[in-house]
Structure formats: C-alpha cells, structure tokens
Amino acid sequence: MSTLIKDAKVLEAGHLTLTDILIENGHIEAMGHELHTKYGAADHVICAGKHFVTPGLVDVHVHLREPGLTDKETIDTGTMAAAHGGFTTVGAMPNVEPVPDTPEKVALMVAENAQKAHVHVAQYASITKQRTSEELVDFEGVKQAGAFAVSNDGSGVQTAETMYQAMCGAAKAGLTVAAHVEDESLKGDGVMNAGPVADKLGLPGIPGISESSQIARDVLLAEASGVHYHVCHVSTAESVRVVRDAKRAGINVTCEVAPHHLLLTDEDITMDNPMLKMNPPLRSPKDRAALIAGLLDGTIDMIATDHAPHTDAQKAGSMRTAAFGITGLETAFATMYTTFVKTRILTLSQLIDLMSTKPAQLFGLHQAGQLKPGTPADLAIIDLEHQYEIKADQMFSKGHNSPFVGWQVYGDVLMTLVDGQVAYGKDQHA
Incomplete structure (x- = not known):
C-alpha cells in the first residue's frame, strides 16, 4: 500500500522547501519530485496544498x-x-x-x-x-x-x-x-x-x-x-x-x-x-x-x-x-x-x-522525530498561514481545562499520519 503526499513544504537546512513524499508500507520510501517516474502511481494521494509537513x-x-x-x-x-x-x-x-x-x-x-x-x-x-x-x-x-x-x-x-x-x-x-x-x-x-x-x-x-x-x-x-x-x-x-x-x-x-x-x-x-x-x-x-x-x-x-x-x-x-x-x-x-x-x-x-x-x-525513541527515507511515516500537515480560535468543543480530550480556550493562534493541524495511516484529519470532529 502506497501513499503520495503532494506539494509538501518541509524544512531543509532551516528553509521551507517544496517536495513530494512517498510512503510505502508505513515508512517513507522517497522524497523529491516526479516520484511516479521511478516508483509508479501511488495507491492514494494526499494533497498537502503547500502546507508545512513536520516530523x-x-x-x-x-x-x-x-x-x-x-x-x-x-x-x-x-x-x-x-x-x-x-x-x-x-x-x-x-x-x-x-x-x-x-x-x-x-x-x-x-x-x-x-x-x-x-x-x-x-x-x-x-x-x-x-x-x-x-x-x-x-x-x-x-x-x-x-x-x-x-x-x-x-x-x-x-x-x-x-x-x-x-x-x-x-x-x-x-x-x-x-x-x-x-x-x-x-x-x-x-x-x-x-x-x-x-x-x-x-x-x-x-x-x-x-x-x-x-x-x-x-x-x-x-x-x-x-x-x-x-x-x-x-x-x-x-x-x-x-x-x-x-x-x-x-x-x-x-x-x-x-x-x-x-x-x-x-x-x-x-x-x-x-x-x-x-x-x-x-x-x-x-x-x-x-x-x-x-x-x-x-x-x-x-x-x-x-x-x-x-x-x-x-x-x-x-x-x-x-x-x-x-x-x-x-x-x-x-x-x-x-x-x-x-x-x-x-x-x-x-x-x-x-x-x-x-x-x-x-529519550532513545529512535524511530521518532525524523522525516527522511527509511523512517516511519509519522508526520503532521500544518497550516501556518491562517489564524483560528482555540475552542473547547473542537477538542478530543475529555478534559477542557485549558486557559488557552478563546486564544487566536496560527499553526492549525490539518492531518496527522502514524505509520503512514491517517490518525487525525481536519474533517474529523471531537
């Protein structure tokens, strides 16, 4: 099972660079452009929309x-x-x-x-x-x-x-x-x-x-x-x-x-x-x-x-x-x-x-905190551009005890993948 993340902005040497990310069987197989020419068409495509993709x-x-x-x-x-x-x-x-x-x-x-x-x-x-x-x-x-x-x-x-x-x-x-x-x-x-x-x-x-x-x-x-x-x-x-x-x-x-x-x-x-x-x-x-x-x-x-x-x-x-x-x-x-x-x-x-x-x-969590070929496809797609309000009714935690409810912030998580599978998507509701 393969997934291609298109138009992702990733950090390279401190700068945001546009790339595609190919995921195969839960791991990052490759990063770059025109990946289909080498690896063929992916089973699924996720458009990152030029948003930030982080480990x-x-x-x-x-x-x-x-x-x-x-x-x-x-x-x-x-x-x-x-x-x-x-x-x-x-x-x-x-x-x-x-x-x-x-x-x-x-x-x-x-x-x-x-x-x-x-x-x-x-x-x-x-x-x-x-x-x-x-x-x-x-x-x-x-x-x-x-x-x-x-x-x-x-x-x-x-x-x-x-x-x-x-x-x-x-x-x-x-x-x-x-x-x-x-x-x-x-x-x-x-x-x-x-x-x-x-x-x-x-x-x-x-x-x-x-x-x-x-x-x-x-x-x-x-x-x-x-x-x-x-x-x-x-x-x-x-x-x-x-x-x-x-x-x-x-x-x-x-x-x-x-x-x-x-x-x-x-x-x-x-x-x-x-x-x-x-x-x-x-x-x-x-x-x-x-x-x-x-x-x-x-x-x-x-x-x-x-x-x-x-x-x-x-x-x-x-x-x-x-x-x-x-x-x-x-x-x-x-x-x-x-x-x-x-x-x-x-x-x-x-x-x-x-x-x-x-x-x-x-902490010796050697499979975590990386975004490169050969590592588990654990990543998040984040919108850094648009402001939004932190709301208690949009939280998945049972606890709503946060002093930050009502704050206007940037950095909205659009999607999170764990081992290449979608763990959270923006269309999900608490």
Missing part, C-alpha cells in the same frame, strides 16, 4: 489517566487529542491506578496502549512502589516489560538515599529517571506561586525553592550514579541556573519546560481562578524570562506539555480545592508557534527541534 511531534510528558482515572481521560481520547495536536509519540506518566510499579503491571499497560492508542505510546514505570513509597521498583524488570523510563511524576522523591539508590538502579538498567522535583516540606499547602500576587489574593503560595533545591540535590546524585537525569517541567530562574551549571560540569542532565510556563505568569492570575492552577505553578515574569533564555541557550532541551486533563467538576470552585493541571496536547504547537516563531524569538527549525527531534533523541 510527528514528540511529547515525553502526558497523562492518559488509564487505568483507574478514566473519568478524566482514556488512552483513546488522550491519544486522539495527541494526533489532533500533531503528536505521533507520547510518553505516558505512571500516576494512574494501579501504578505500573511491577513488570507485570507495566506489561499490561504496554499491551493496552498498543491496542487502544491512535499514536505511539512510550510507557513510564514508577520509581518507587505506589509512586510515593521508599521501596524501589525492579528497574531491570520494568525495562524488560517495556518501560522506556521511570518517574514518580506528581510527587517528588523526598529522601536523598531513595533517589540515589533509584538512580544507581536505573543507570544499571539503562533507564532515564524523569523527576518531578518538589520538596514537600517547602511546598506546604500552596496552590499558586508564592509572592505578591498570592498575597494579594489571599492564597497560599508555593515557593520556587521547593523546586530548585531538589534539582540541586539531584544533579549531584546523578553525577555520582551516572544516570541520565531528566527534570520535568522546570519553572523557576533558579532551576534553570542549577541545570545550566550542572551541564557545564558535564553531568548527564536534561530538562523540559511546559508551554504554559512560557506563555503565562502569576500576574495573569487576577482572581481565584482554578483554570490557572497547575503544579509547578505559574511563576513570576522574571522566571518566565529565564525559561525563555534557557530555551535559547540550550539549557532547556525540549518542550513537553504535562497534559493533565480533569473533569469540569474537578476544576471548578476555588484554587484552594480544585485539581492541579491543565490540558496541553491540542494547544501546544499553535501557542508556541504563534508566540515564539511568528514573533521571531525562535525559528521554526528550533521549535521542531524542541518539540520533536530532541525529545526523541534524548
């Missing part, structure tokens, strides 16, 4: 909520949201019920992902049993069962001894440790960034040091253990500084930033608004500036959404009681492109590097 986006930080939390999201709805956002590979976090903390549970989740997902799903195992205990998982066992990395996302590992032993075990098994960094003794009962805005609203704050102090601990443990240590959703200037210093010291550390921390600050919280409650919280304008600087100088390696869907009821009421988290898969590319590429802060090549190539490379 499928890669998000290493997604909450699919299945099993156990399917009122919020499912593998089906979450990966359909991913396809709608142009993502063809996502990393599924382990804060589900039951937690994938044994080889058997990991194997079951890998099988469920393969059966139900519309895109490729790389599965995390937890670092510790139940994700919050001090008892370590069987790192070699969970890797053999299909885990691509380990994380306790949603909870920071509170003791240095546990984290060090986890890093040693993960390093031996060849697994990345992706850390939610949060010292609970410093976080307290905070619901937003500690500072003048929280004080004005009368809401308890989460100090930035609760994040950066744990990173400072962990980078030294990572150096001692030799593990690949990845910091989830950095949000403070101090965190960026610690990671930058660690990289300069030769420590194997990488980190990600979420779109919402690049787009918003605590000054956007003008009232008790649960739609702006996430963990880590929106920080100060100074922190946002440091995150952008970290993207530009390479300290921050990738953008990851931390897609965290909740029911409407769970995001209602006050920030004091509502759930932490917002969705991101269906808004990430458009908001990033509009805010940073259209304004020439980033180039389109840099954005694709941050949202596809680097996460694939750094």
Whole structure:
C-alpha cells in the first residue's frame, strides 16, 4: 500500500522547501519530485496544498489517566487529542491506578496502549512502589516489560538515599529517571506561586525553592550514579541556573519546560481562578524570562506539555480545592508557534527541534522525530498561514481545562499520519 503526499513544504537546512513524499508500507520510501517516474502511481494521494509537513511531534510528558482515572481521560481520547495536536509519540506518566510499579503491571499497560492508542505510546514505570513509597521498583524488570523510563511524576522523591539508590538502579538498567522535583516540606499547602500576587489574593503560595533545591540535590546524585537525569517541567530562574551549571560540569542532565510556563505568569492570575492552577505553578515574569533564555541557550532541551486533563467538576470552585493541571496536547504547537516563531524569538527549525527531534533523541525513541527515507511515516500537515480560535468543543480530550480556550493562534493541524495511516484529519470532529 502506497501513499503520495503532494506539494509538501518541509524544512531543509532551516528553509521551507517544496517536495513530494512517498510512503510505502508505513515508512517513507522517497522524497523529491516526479516520484511516479521511478516508483509508479501511488495507491492514494494526499494533497498537502503547500502546507508545512513536520516530523510527528514528540511529547515525553502526558497523562492518559488509564487505568483507574478514566473519568478524566482514556488512552483513546488522550491519544486522539495527541494526533489532533500533531503528536505521533507520547510518553505516558505512571500516576494512574494501579501504578505500573511491577513488570507485570507495566506489561499490561504496554499491551493496552498498543491496542487502544491512535499514536505511539512510550510507557513510564514508577520509581518507587505506589509512586510515593521508599521501596524501589525492579528497574531491570520494568525495562524488560517495556518501560522506556521511570518517574514518580506528581510527587517528588523526598529522601536523598531513595533517589540515589533509584538512580544507581536505573543507570544499571539503562533507564532515564524523569523527576518531578518538589520538596514537600517547602511546598506546604500552596496552590499558586508564592509572592505578591498570592498575597494579594489571599492564597497560599508555593515557593520556587521547593523546586530548585531538589534539582540541586539531584544533579549531584546523578553525577555520582551516572544516570541520565531528566527534570520535568522546570519553572523557576533558579532551576534553570542549577541545570545550566550542572551541564557545564558535564553531568548527564536534561530538562523540559511546559508551554504554559512560557506563555503565562502569576500576574495573569487576577482572581481565584482554578483554570490557572497547575503544579509547578505559574511563576513570576522574571522566571518566565529565564525559561525563555534557557530555551535559547540550550539549557532547556525540549518542550513537553504535562497534559493533565480533569473533569469540569474537578476544576471548578476555588484554587484552594480544585485539581492541579491543565490540558496541553491540542494547544501546544499553535501557542508556541504563534508566540515564539511568528514573533521571531525562535525559528521554526528550533521549535521542531524542541518539540520533536530532541525529545526523541534524548529519550532513545529512535524511530521518532525524523522525516527522511527509511523512517516511519509519522508526520503532521500544518497550516501556518491562517489564524483560528482555540475552542473547547473542537477538542478530543475529555478534559477542557485549558486557559488557552478563546486564544487566536496560527499553526492549525490539518492531518496527522502514524505509520503512514491517517490518525487525525481536519474533517474529523471531537
């Protein structure tokens, strides 16, 4: 079975070039012009209409909520949201019920992902049993069962001894440790960034040091253990500084930033608004500036959404009681492109590097993040020219908890292909 994508604009050496793409049996067979003269007529033709065709986006930080939390999201709805956002590979976090903390549970989740997902799903195992205990998982066992990395996302590992032993075990098994960094003794009962805005609203704050102090601990443990240590959703200037210093010291550390921390600050919280409650919280304008600087100088390696869907009821009421988290898969590319590429802060090549190539490379997802002959036909066709409005009723995610609903943006995903098959097309409806 062959498919020809006609009139595609692809990035070559930083410039958009018009080409055709021939797909055979799920892989890219050739790219160029007049391909029919060598390969014959294709079984199917997709006209890209001179729109941008990118390697499928890669998000290493997604909450699919299945099993156990399917009122919020499912593998089906979450990966359909991913396809709608142009993502063809996502990393599924382990804060589900039951937690994938044994080889058997990991194997079951890998099988469920393969059966139900519309895109490729790389599965995390937890670092510790139940994700919050001090008892370590069987790192070699969970890797053999299909885990691509380990994380306790949603909870920071509170003791240095546990984290060090986890890093040693993960390093031996060849697994990345992706850390939610949060010292609970410093976080307290905070619901937003500690500072003048929280004080004005009368809401308890989460100090930035609760994040950066744990990173400072962990980078030294990572150096001692030799593990690949990845910091989830950095949000403070101090965190960026610690990671930058660690990289300069030769420590194997990488980190990600979420779109919402690049787009918003605590000054956007003008009232008790649960739609702006996430963990880590929106920080100060100074922190946002440091995150952008970290993207530009390479300290921050990738953008990851931390897609965290909740029911409407769970995001209602006050920030004091509502759930932490917002969705991101269906808004990430458009908001990033509009805010940073259209304004020439980033180039389109840099954005694709941050949202596809680097996460694939750094997490060993060797089949992802590429658009060249011989690789899987995982790609997205995106309209970069026409403005559109982000609307909740056009989302495939069960969760509509996004502060970006109503934003006018560019970068509309028209079609997403996974292994050469259409996973999302513009004519589909949520």
